[in-house]
Amino acid sequence: MSEPELKSKDVDQSVGVSGEPIVRYENVYKSFGDVEVLKGINLDIMPSEKVAVIGPSGSGKTTIIRMLMTLEQPTSGSIIVDGDNLWHMEKNGELVPANEKHLREVRGNIGMVFQHFNLFPHMTILENCMTAPIHVQKEDKQEAKNRSIEMLEKVGLGDKLDNYPNQLSGGQKQRVAMARALVMRPKIMLFDEVTSALDPELVGEVLEVIRDIAKEGEMAMVLVTHEMEFALDIADRVLFLDNGVIAEEGPPSEVIENPTNERLQTFLHRFR
Ligand code: ADP
Numbered sequence: 001m002s003e004p005e006l007k008s009k010d011v012d013q014s015v016g017v018s019g020e021p022i023v024r025y026e027n028v029y030k031s032f033g034d035v036e037v038l039k040g041i042n043l044d045i046m047p048s049e050k051v052a053v054i055g056p057s058g059s060g061k062t063t064i065i066r067m068l069m070t071l072e073q074p075t076s077g078s079i080i081v082d083g084d085n086l087w088h089m090e091k092n093g094e095l096v097p098a099n100e101k102h103l104r105e106v107r108g109n110i111g112m113v114f115q116h117f118n119l120f121p122h123m124t125i126l127e128n129c130m131t132a133p134i135h136v137q138k139e140d141k142q143e144a145k146n147r148s149i150e151m152l153e154k155v156g157l158g159d160k161l162d163n164y165p166n167q168l169s170g171g172q173k174q175r176v177a178m179a180r181a182l183v184m185r186p187k188i189m190l191f192d193e194v195t196s197a198l199d200p201e202l203v204g205e206v207l208e209v210i211r212d213i214a215k216e217g218e219m220a221m222v223l224v225t226h227e228m229e230f231a232l233d234i235a236d237r238v239l240f241l242d243n244g245v246i247a248e249e250g251p252p253s254e255v256i257e258n259p260t261n262e263r264l265q266t267f268l269h270r271f272r
Contacts, residue, residue, distance in 0.1 A: 019046060023188065025077065039243070054239070059242055074095060076095060108186075125160055171202030171203075189213065194210070240259075
Protein backbone atom coordinates (compact mmCIF):
# COMPACT_ATOMS: atom_id res chain seq x y z
CA MET A 1 0.00 0.00 0.00
CA SER A 2 1.44 3.36 -0.93
CA GLU A 3 1.73 6.01 1.72
CA PRO A 4 -1.12 8.48 1.71
CA GLU A 5 -0.08 11.98 0.81
CA LEU A 6 -0.54 14.50 3.54
CA LYS A 7 -2.26 17.48 2.04
CA SER A 8 -3.35 20.47 4.00
CA LYS A 9 -6.82 20.23 2.49
CA ASP A 10 -7.23 16.86 4.26
CA VAL A 11 -6.39 18.33 7.61
CA ASP A 12 -9.10 19.03 10.11
CA GLN A 13 -8.86 22.76 10.66
CA SER A 14 -11.71 22.81 13.13
CA VAL A 15 -9.47 22.89 16.18
CA GLY A 16 -7.92 26.18 15.17
CA VAL A 17 -4.42 24.86 14.49
CA SER A 18 -3.38 24.87 10.84
CA GLY A 19 -0.63 23.23 8.78
CA GLU A 20 0.46 19.62 8.29
CA PRO A 21 -0.28 17.07 11.00
CA ILE A 22 2.71 15.71 12.92
CA VAL A 23 0.75 12.52 13.59
CA ARG A 24 -1.91 10.83 11.53
CA TYR A 25 -3.80 7.65 12.41
CA GLU A 26 -5.67 6.24 9.44
CA ASN A 27 -8.28 3.60 10.03
CA VAL A 28 -6.23 1.96 12.77
CA TYR A 29 -7.43 -1.34 14.21
CA LYS A 30 -5.78 -3.30 16.99
CA SER A 31 -6.64 -6.70 18.38
CA PHE A 32 -5.03 -8.65 21.19
CA GLY A 33 -5.88 -12.26 20.31
CA ASP A 34 -9.62 -12.34 19.68
CA VAL A 35 -10.27 -9.06 21.45
CA GLU A 36 -10.57 -6.05 19.19
CA VAL A 37 -9.39 -3.12 21.27
CA LEU A 38 -9.26 -0.32 18.66
CA LYS A 39 -11.91 -0.29 15.96
CA GLY A 40 -11.00 2.25 13.30
CA ILE A 41 -9.14 5.22 14.75
CA ASN A 42 -8.79 8.26 12.48
CA LEU A 43 -6.93 11.11 14.05
CA ASP A 44 -4.71 14.01 13.02
CA ILE A 45 -2.55 15.77 15.59
CA MET A 46 -1.03 19.11 14.69
CA PRO A 47 2.59 20.03 15.57
CA SER A 48 1.92 22.13 18.64
CA GLU A 49 -1.44 20.69 19.57
CA LYS A 50 -2.23 19.48 23.10
CA VAL A 51 -4.62 16.55 22.99
CA ALA A 52 -6.16 14.96 26.08
CA VAL A 53 -7.49 11.42 25.78
CA ILE A 54 -10.18 10.46 28.27
CA GLY A 55 -12.41 7.43 28.58
CA PRO A 56 -13.26 4.41 30.72
CA SER A 57 -10.63 1.94 31.79
CA GLY A 58 -9.99 -0.61 29.05
CA SER A 59 -11.25 1.63 26.23
CA GLY A 60 -7.87 1.56 24.44
CA LYS A 61 -6.30 4.88 25.52
CA THR A 62 -2.90 3.44 26.44
CA THR A 63 -2.85 1.24 23.35
CA ILE A 64 -3.28 4.30 21.12
CA ILE A 65 -0.23 6.04 22.51
CA ARG A 66 1.87 2.88 22.84
CA MET A 67 1.38 2.34 19.11
CA LEU A 68 2.73 5.81 18.43
CA MET A 69 5.83 4.94 20.43
CA THR A 70 6.00 1.71 18.34
CA LEU A 71 5.58 -0.36 21.51
CA GLU A 72 2.53 -2.00 19.94
CA GLN A 73 1.84 -2.74 16.31
CA PRO A 74 -1.55 -2.06 14.72
CA THR A 75 -3.45 -5.01 13.25
CA SER A 76 -4.31 -2.83 10.25
CA GLY A 77 -4.24 0.80 9.21
CA SER A 78 -1.48 3.41 9.05
CA ILE A 79 0.26 5.53 11.64
CA ILE A 80 2.25 8.36 10.10
CA VAL A 81 4.64 10.43 12.20
CA ASP A 82 6.13 13.57 10.69
CA GLY A 83 5.43 12.19 7.21
CA ASP A 84 6.89 8.71 7.88
CA ASN A 85 4.71 5.63 7.94
CA LEU A 86 5.72 3.46 10.90
CA TRP A 87 4.50 0.24 9.32
CA HIS A 88 4.70 -1.26 5.85
CA MET A 89 2.25 -3.69 4.39
CA GLU A 90 3.73 -6.88 2.95
CA LYS A 91 2.37 -8.42 -0.27
CA ASN A 92 0.41 -10.91 1.84
CA GLY A 93 -1.42 -8.03 3.53
CA GLU A 94 0.46 -8.32 6.82
CA LEU A 95 1.70 -5.13 8.49
CA VAL A 96 5.37 -5.16 9.48
CA PRO A 97 7.47 -2.51 11.21
CA ALA A 98 9.44 -0.15 9.03
CA ASN A 99 13.14 -0.97 9.28
CA GLU A 100 14.77 -0.68 12.70
CA LYS A 101 16.88 2.36 11.78
CA HIS A 102 13.79 4.18 10.60
CA LEU A 103 11.87 3.28 13.76
CA ARG A 104 14.77 4.50 15.92
CA GLU A 105 14.65 7.85 14.13
CA VAL A 106 10.91 8.12 14.62
CA ARG A 107 11.18 7.13 18.30
CA GLY A 108 13.86 9.80 18.72
CA ASN A 109 11.19 12.39 17.94
CA ILE A 110 8.83 11.08 20.60
CA GLY A 111 9.18 11.30 24.36
CA MET A 112 7.00 9.14 26.57
CA VAL A 113 6.31 9.41 30.28
CA PHE A 114 4.72 6.37 31.89
CA GLN A 115 2.54 5.83 34.92
CA HIS A 116 5.32 3.98 36.74
CA PHE A 117 8.29 6.29 35.99
CA ASN A 118 10.52 3.51 34.53
CA LEU A 119 13.73 5.13 35.80
CA PHE A 120 16.98 3.15 35.93
CA PRO A 121 17.42 2.44 39.66
CA HIS A 122 21.20 2.00 39.56
CA MET A 123 21.83 5.40 37.94
CA THR A 124 21.71 8.86 39.50
CA ILE A 125 19.00 11.08 38.16
CA LEU A 126 21.56 12.99 36.10
CA GLU A 127 22.78 9.72 34.59
CA ASN A 128 19.18 8.70 33.94
CA CYS A 129 18.79 11.82 31.80
CA MET A 130 22.16 11.61 30.04
CA THR A 131 22.13 8.01 28.96
CA ALA A 132 19.82 8.19 25.90
CA PRO A 133 21.37 11.31 24.33
CA ILE A 134 24.81 9.70 24.64
CA HIS A 135 24.00 6.12 23.68
CA VAL A 136 21.06 6.57 21.31
CA GLN A 137 21.66 9.98 19.79
CA LYS A 138 25.48 9.61 20.03
CA GLU A 139 25.74 13.08 21.44
CA ASP A 140 28.82 14.60 23.01
CA LYS A 141 28.91 13.70 26.72
CA GLN A 142 29.42 17.23 28.00
CA GLU A 143 26.60 18.60 25.87
CA ALA A 144 24.29 15.84 27.04
CA LYS A 145 25.26 16.59 30.63
CA ASN A 146 24.67 20.33 30.27
CA ARG A 147 21.26 19.83 28.71
CA SER A 148 20.29 17.22 31.30
CA ILE A 149 21.15 19.64 34.09
CA GLU A 150 19.15 22.35 32.33
CA MET A 151 16.10 20.06 32.06
CA LEU A 152 16.39 18.85 35.64
CA GLU A 153 16.51 22.48 36.76
CA LYS A 154 13.46 23.17 34.63
CA VAL A 155 11.48 20.49 36.50
CA GLY A 156 12.74 21.82 39.83
CA LEU A 157 15.32 19.14 40.61
CA GLY A 158 18.57 20.99 40.04
CA ASP A 159 19.62 20.21 43.61
CA LYS A 160 19.11 16.44 43.27
CA LEU A 161 21.43 15.60 40.38
CA ASP A 162 23.43 12.98 42.29
CA ASN A 163 20.47 11.36 44.03
CA TYR A 164 19.27 7.91 43.07
CA PRO A 165 15.62 7.31 42.19
CA ASN A 166 14.91 5.49 45.47
CA GLN A 167 15.89 8.67 47.36
CA LEU A 168 13.10 10.65 45.70
CA SER A 169 9.35 10.98 46.22
CA GLY A 170 6.96 9.69 43.54
CA GLY A 171 6.33 13.22 42.31
CA GLN A 172 10.06 13.89 42.03
CA LYS A 173 10.61 10.60 40.19
CA GLN A 174 7.92 11.55 37.73
CA ARG A 175 9.55 14.93 37.19
CA VAL A 176 12.86 13.14 36.46
CA ALA A 177 11.02 11.00 33.91
CA MET A 178 9.82 14.19 32.24
CA ALA A 179 13.27 15.77 32.22
CA ARG A 180 14.66 12.55 30.75
CA ALA A 181 12.13 12.68 27.92
CA LEU A 182 12.67 16.41 27.30
CA VAL A 183 16.44 16.00 27.00
CA MET A 184 15.83 14.21 23.70
CA ARG A 185 14.16 17.37 22.30
CA PRO A 186 11.13 15.43 21.12
CA LYS A 187 8.59 16.86 18.71
CA ILE A 188 5.86 14.90 20.47
CA MET A 189 5.43 14.11 24.16
CA LEU A 190 3.17 11.30 25.33
CA PHE A 191 1.93 11.19 28.91
CA ASP A 192 0.23 7.99 30.01
CA GLU A 193 -1.74 8.58 33.21
CA VAL A 194 1.38 10.03 34.76
CA THR A 195 -0.32 11.03 38.00
CA SER A 196 -2.37 7.92 38.69
CA ALA A 197 0.34 6.11 40.68
CA LEU A 198 1.01 9.15 42.87
CA ASP A 199 -0.26 10.03 46.31
CA PRO A 200 -2.87 12.78 45.92
CA GLU A 201 -0.65 15.43 47.53
CA LEU A 202 2.04 14.85 44.88
CA VAL A 203 -0.22 15.17 41.84
CA GLY A 204 -0.16 18.99 41.77
CA GLU A 205 3.60 19.37 41.39
CA VAL A 206 3.64 16.98 38.41
CA LEU A 207 0.71 18.67 36.68
CA GLU A 208 2.42 22.01 37.23
CA VAL A 209 5.49 20.84 35.32
CA ILE A 210 3.35 19.53 32.46
CA ARG A 211 1.52 22.85 32.39
CA ASP A 212 4.84 24.69 32.10
CA ILE A 213 5.98 22.45 29.26
CA ALA A 214 2.63 22.93 27.52
CA LYS A 215 2.87 26.70 27.84
CA GLU A 216 6.19 26.72 26.01
CA GLY A 217 4.01 25.66 23.14
CA GLU A 218 6.33 24.08 20.59
CA MET A 219 5.68 20.38 21.09
CA ALA A 220 2.66 18.30 20.33
CA MET A 221 1.42 16.62 23.50
CA VAL A 222 -0.91 13.67 23.93
CA LEU A 223 -2.08 13.11 27.48
CA VAL A 224 -4.07 10.16 28.70
CA THR A 225 -5.55 11.49 31.88
CA HIS A 226 -8.29 11.22 34.48
CA GLU A 227 -7.66 14.79 35.63
CA MET A 228 -10.59 16.55 34.01
CA GLU A 229 -9.81 20.00 35.39
CA PHE A 230 -6.31 19.67 34.07
CA ALA A 231 -7.53 18.57 30.62
CA LEU A 232 -9.93 21.50 30.61
CA ASP A 233 -7.10 23.81 31.44
CA ILE A 234 -4.38 22.76 29.01
CA ALA A 235 -5.88 20.74 26.15
CA ASP A 236 -6.72 22.24 22.76
CA ARG A 237 -8.81 19.18 22.04
CA VAL A 238 -10.25 16.32 24.06
CA LEU A 239 -10.96 12.85 22.68
CA PHE A 240 -13.42 10.59 24.43
CA LEU A 241 -12.49 7.02 23.69
CA ASP A 242 -15.18 4.45 24.29
CA ASN A 243 -15.11 0.80 23.25
CA GLY A 244 -12.21 1.34 20.88
CA VAL A 245 -13.62 4.28 18.92
CA ILE A 246 -13.36 8.04 19.30
CA ALA A 247 -16.92 8.57 20.43
CA GLU A 248 -16.65 12.32 20.82
CA GLU A 249 -13.99 14.96 20.21
CA GLY A 250 -13.72 18.71 20.30
CA PRO A 251 -12.50 21.59 22.43
CA PRO A 252 -12.61 20.89 26.18
CA SER A 253 -15.32 23.51 26.64
CA GLU A 254 -17.60 21.24 24.58
CA VAL A 255 -16.44 17.74 25.42
CA ILE A 256 -15.94 18.19 29.15
CA GLU A 257 -18.27 21.06 29.94
CA ASN A 258 -21.15 20.46 27.52
CA PRO A 259 -21.05 16.80 26.49
CA THR A 260 -23.82 15.54 24.22
CA ASN A 261 -22.84 11.84 24.12
CA GLU A 262 -24.76 9.98 26.82
CA ARG A 263 -21.96 7.60 27.70
CA LEU A 264 -19.61 10.55 28.00
CA GLN A 265 -22.08 12.27 30.33
CA THR A 266 -22.18 9.15 32.50
CA PHE A 267 -18.39 8.86 32.42
CA LEU A 268 -17.88 12.49 33.44
CA HIS A 269 -20.40 12.21 36.22
CA ARG A 270 -17.87 10.15 38.18
CA PHE A 271 -15.52 13.12 38.36
CA ARG A 272 -18.05 15.57 39.73
P1 ADP B 1 -7.03 1.98 28.74
O1 ADP B 1 -5.71 2.67 28.65
O2 ADP B 1 -8.13 2.78 28.12
O3 ADP B 1 -7.37 1.53 30.13
P2 ADP B 1 -5.71 -0.13 27.32
O4 ADP B 1 -5.30 0.45 26.02
O5 ADP B 1 -4.68 -0.27 28.38
O6 ADP B 1 -6.97 0.65 27.87
O7 ADP B 1 -6.31 -1.57 27.09
C1 ADP B 1 -7.42 -1.82 26.25
C2 ADP B 1 -7.73 -3.30 26.30
O8 ADP B 1 -6.68 -4.03 25.72
C3 ADP B 1 -7.91 -3.86 27.71
O9 ADP B 1 -8.98 -4.77 27.69
C4 ADP B 1 -6.61 -4.54 27.97
O10 ADP B 1 -6.78 -5.62 28.85
C5 ADP B 1 -6.20 -5.03 26.59
N1 ADP B 1 -4.75 -5.10 26.42
C6 ADP B 1 -3.89 -4.07 26.47
N2 ADP B 1 -2.62 -4.48 26.27
C7 ADP B 1 -2.69 -5.83 26.09
C8 ADP B 1 -1.73 -6.85 25.83
N3 ADP B 1 -0.43 -6.57 25.68
N4 ADP B 1 -2.18 -8.11 25.71
C9 ADP B 1 -3.48 -8.41 25.82
N5 ADP B 1 -4.44 -7.50 26.06
C10 ADP B 1 -4.06 -6.23 26.19
